[in-house]
Amino acid sequence: MDDLRFPTGRFTVDPHPTADKRQQWIRAIAETPAAMRAAVAGLSDGQLDTPYRPEGWTVRQVVHHVPDSHMNAYVRLKLALTEHKPTIKPYDEAAWALLADTSKTPVTTSLTLLEAMHQRFVTILESLREEDFAREFVHPDHGAVTIGWLLQLYAWHGRHHVAHVTSLRTRNGW
Numbered sequence: 001m002d003d004l005r006f007p008t009g010r011f012t013v014d015p016h017p018t019a020d021k022r023q024q025w026i027r028a029i030a031e032t033p034a035a036m037r038a039a040v041a042g043l044s045d046g047q048l049d050t051p052y053r054p055e056g057w058t059v060r061q062v063v064h065h066v067p068d069s070h071m072n073a074y075v076r077l078k079l080a081l082t083e084h085k086p087t088i089k090p091y092d093e094a095a096w097a098l099l100a101d102t103s104k105t106p107v108t109t110s111l112t113l114l115e116a117m118h119q120r121f122v123t124i125l126e127s128l129r130e131e132d133f134a135r136e137f138v139h140p141d142h143g144a145v146t147i148g149w150l151l152q153l154y155a156w157h158g159r160h161h162v163a164h165v166t167s168l169r170t171r172n173g174w
Contacts, residue, residue: 004053007163011156013149022133022148025155030122032158033115036066039165040107047174048107052164057097059168062161064102065093067114073154074121080137080147081124087138125151 014021040048040063048060057065072091079086096102133148168174 004056004164004167006160007167008156008159011153011160013152017133017148017152019130022151025151026122026125028155029118029125029151029158032066032070032162033111033118035158035162036063036114036165037111039162039169040111043169043174047172050168050172052168056164059165060107061097061102062164063107064105064110065097066158066161067110067117068096069093069157070114070121070154071117073150073157074117074124076137076139077121077124077147077150080135080150081132085136085138085144087140090140 017025040059043059048063049058051058052062068091076088079088128147133146133151135147136144137147137150138144
């Protein structure tokens with residue numbers, strides 16, 4: 001892959017997903033915590049502090065970013081299910097990656113957080129009816145989007161960041 005930013009390709013939306021496709025995306029979300037844990041298994045602090053690409057985040061920042069991002073997705077999902085077309089608040093992910101909890105917290109803490117939070121995330125996703133995937137929320141940067149869009153995005157997002165780590169390991173022979 002020439003573009004190290006997108007080792008799995010850029011996110012694209014399937015405008016007409018099937019129920020089977022949605023189940024695949026839910027499984028991808030369910031598998032993200034174990035995939036991330038496996039991706040960083042055995043890495044030293046020096047390796048965790050290595051950027052996955054020039055001018056990119058370190059592996060440590062990536063590991064902490066995923067639960068930050070997925071917690072936001074989980075809250076957005078719950079808002080979309082309990083309110084009529086709520087407007088969500090975006091966050092500055094780059095600024096979050098520079099906070100002390102990213103540099104000073106062991107990655108195992110974020111891996112455990114990701115596992116626990118994904119249990120709840122997947123439980124809700126598996127409970128949704130067909131019509132729930134059409135429920136909307138408003139993202140100030142993207143406009144009105146659906147729960148179906150969120151499902152696709154976060155299935156991709158987990159694979160995307162796991163691939164940042166695994167492709168770095170491959171390139172560096174770790």
